Structures are given as C-alpha cells and as structure tokens.
Amino acid sequence: MNNLHRLRLITNEPHPQQQDCEEQIEDFLDHLCAPLIGIVPYRERLAFRQEAHAHIDGLIREFQYEGQEPMAATESALREFGEPWQVGQAFLQEWSQGTPGQLQAGQIRKATWTAFGGFGVASMLTLLILESNTPQPSDGTLVLMAGMLAFCSPFVAGGFVGAMAPVQAKRGIGISLGILILHSCAVGALMPSGREELLFALWQLCFWLPMGIASAALTAACLRYVRRQRFWLVAR
Amino acid sequence: MPDDRDLLRGNIPTIILAVVSEAPLHGFAIAREINQRSNNALQLKQGTLYPALHALERDGWITGEWEIPGGERPRKIYTLTPAGVAELERRMQAWDKFAAAMDSVTRSKRREQPA
Numbered sequence: 001m002n003n004l005h006r007l008r009l010i011t012n013e014p015h016p017q018q019q020d021c022e023e024q025i026e027d028f029l030d031h032l033c034a035p036l037i038g039i040v041p042y043r044e045r046l047a048f049r050q051e052a053h054a055h056i057d058g059l060i061r062e063f064q065y066e067g068q069e070p071m072a073a074t075e076s077a078l079r080e081f082g083e084p085w086q087v088g089q090a091f092l093q094e095w096s097q098g099t100p101g102q103l104q105a106g107q108i109r110k111a112t113w114t115a116f117g118g119f120g121v122a123s124m125l126t127l128l129i130l131e132s133n134t135p136q137p138s139d140g141t142l143v144l145m146a147g148m149l150a151f152c153s154p155f156v157a158g159g160f161v162g163a164m165a166p167v168q169a170k171r172g173i174g175i176s177l178g179i180l181i182l183h184s185c186a187v188g189a190l191m192p193s194g195r196e197e198l199l200f201a202l203w204q205l206c207f208w209l210p211m212g213i214a215s216a217a218l219t220a221a222c223l224r225y226v227r228r229q230r231f232w233l234v235a236r
Numbered sequence: 237m238p239d240d241r242d243l244l245r246g247n248i249p250t251i252i253l254a255v256v257s258e259a260p261l262h263g264f265a266i267a268r269e270i271n272q273r274s275n276n277a278l279q280l281k282q283g284t285l286y287p288a289l290h291a292l293e294r295d296g297w298i299t300g301e302w303e304i305p306g307g308e309r310p311r312k313i314y315t316l317t318p319a320g321v322a323e324l325e326r327r328m329q330a331w332d333k334f335a336a337a338m339d340s341v342t343r344s345k346r347r348e349q350p351a
Binding site: 050051083090091094097 | 262263267282283288290291294309310311312
C-alpha cells in the first residue's frame with residue numbers, strides 16, 4: 001500500500017474516486033432492497049439497508065488496508081457481500097416466514113377482506129343466477145353467465161387478491177373461500193331444490209380454491225418481476 | 237448431493253449463535269470471526285448473514301441494539317439471549333451427535349476398504 005493511500009485512510013481525506021464508489025454502493029443497496037419494496041415496512045427496510053451499508057464499509061476498509069484502490073476495494077466488497085437480488089430475496093423469505101404477530105395479523109386481515117370482496121361478489125352473483133334459474137332453467141343467457149362466472153371468477157378474483165394483498169394471499173383466499181363455501185352449502189341445504197347450490201359449493205372447493213390461490217401467486221410473482229424491471233430501468 | 241455451501245447454509249444460524257455467545261458483535265464482526273475461526277474454510281457470501289440474523293432475532297435467540305460509533309455508520313450489535321444460550325446448547329448437542337454418527341459411519345466404511 002503506498003504512503004499517499006495510507007495517509008488518506010488516516011486523515012479520512014475524500015478520495016477523488018470516492019463519489020463513484022459511494023454511487024456504486026448506493027446502487028447496490030437499491031438493488032438489495034428492491035425485492036422488499038411494497039412488502040416489508042419502510043422502517044425495517046431502512047434498518048436492513050443501514051446494516052448492509054455498515055457491513056460493506058467494513059469490507060471496503062479491509063480491502064483498502066490490504067492495498068486495494070478505493071474503486072477496486074468497493075467492487076471486492078460488493079462481491080464479497082453477495083448478489084444483491086439474491087440476498088434481498090433471502091431476507092424477504094425470512095421476513096415473510098415470521099413477521100411479528102400484529103403485522104402478520106394485519107396482512108391476513110387485508111388479504112381476507114380483499115379475497116372476500118373478489119370471491120364474495122362472484123359467489124353471490126352465481127348463487128343469485130342459480131336461484132333465479134331454479135326449479136326449471138328458463139333463460140339460456142343466465143345459464144351461460146353462471147357458467148362463465150363459475151369458470152372465470154377464481155382467475156379474476158385470485159389475480160385481484162395477488163395484486164392487492166401479495167403477502168398472505170393464500171391464507172386470505174383460504175379463509176374467505178371457506179366461509180363462502182359454507183354459505184353456498186347452507187343455501188343449498190335450505191333451498192327446496194338446492195342440488196345446484198351444493199354442486200356449486202363443491203366446485204368452489206375443487207376449482208375456485210386451487211385456481212384462486214394459483215392466480216394470486218402468479219399475479220404477485222408477475223408484479224414483483226415488473227417492479228424489479230421497472231426498478232432496474234430507473235436505477236440505470 | 238449437497239456441496240460444502242449447502243452444508244454451511246443449513247448451519248449458519250448455529251455458527252452465528254456460537255460466535256455471538258462469546259461477545260456481543262455486529263454483522264461485519266460476526267463474518268470476520270467466522271472467517272478467522274475457520275481459517276477461511278467456511279466461505280459464505282456475507283450478505284447471507286443478515287437473513288439468518290433476522291430469523292434468530294425474530295425467534296428471540298439474539299437481540300439487536302443499534303450503536304452509533306463516532307464518525308461511522310450506525311450498526312446493530314447482536315447479543316445472545318438466555319433462550320439463545322439454551323438453543324445453542326441444544327444445537328451443539330445435536331451437532332455432536334450427528335458428527336459422531338457420521339464419523340463412525342464413514343470411518344467404518346474406510347476400514348472396510350482394502351488398503
């Protein structure tokens with residue numbers, strides 16, 4: 001390590017390349033935290049970012065002490081820290097698995113109400129059509145509408161939940177559809193000729209539930225991907 | 237078949253608990269300590285420590301306190317909790333048992349092989 005370099009380390013004199021290094025670190029930290037945006041609360045994201053920044057500073061100091069120039073030391077430090085997107089994803093995964101109880105309850109509540117809104121409307125409309133169409137099917141258009149609703153609803157409603165409440169979407173859909181299935185069963189049991197309603201409850205269980213959850217997961221993943229791409233565009 | 241990294245990844249929480257059990261440390265110091273103690277044999281991307289630290293803190297095995305050293309960036313100092321001490325003890329026992337079993341299996345296999 002040359003003397004000028006040592007002197008800069010001791011006196012904390014800003015190196016000409018320091019600005020570039022700082023920008024590179026900030027860019028890295030932006031990518032590190034990008035997977036957390038919109039899911040992890042700002043305060044926790046900031047804490048993670050600060051910890052990572054302090055860690056990277058420590059690594060840079062170490063590489064500089066070993067004789068590397070600031071830019072090279074920064075690059076080595078970032079490499080040593082790991083691929084930002086992967087580390088961010090790993091953090092997100094850990095965070096999602098055990099978010100604090102109160103926060104988790106809030107997320108479940110939000111997902112449940114959102115799912116209840118989407119699936120509830122579809123379920124009520126389908127039941128109304130079924131009820132108005134019994135005991136004898138009269139209107140072919142209504143039957144077609146009921147069929148369309150029964151088929152398309154889990155995709156639309158699941159996508160809606162995935163977009164509005166990506167965290168805990170699965171649980172939210174499970175809870176709300178559980179209630180709606182019970183409701184359909186109850187309507188079927190109470191109606192004089194409730195065979196269609198009972199079949200609809202079975203359809204909700206076997207088709208709406210898995211397709212709704214899959215749609216929600218797919219939408220959430222797509223939105224994460226779009227956010228990532230958008231972020232990369234802005235960051236560059 | 238798992239390589240060294242897979243083995244290491246599964247044991248990062250235990251390693252962190254063991255390192256923090258001796259003194260409260262921040263993330264960077266934990267990484268340094270792991271490198272030094274293992275003579276750089278345990279190579280991990282240092283960022284992967286933070287998800288593990290978060291999980292350990294969430295489970296109540298370590299606590300983090302922010303410290304602002306003079307002229308430096310704020311950093312979080314991690315300390316082992318009493319629950320963490322018990323957890324580390326449990327993990328160490330499990331590890332010892334596993335290592336002993338692996339050792340006896342692999343050594344007996346080596347003994348069976350002709351020289």
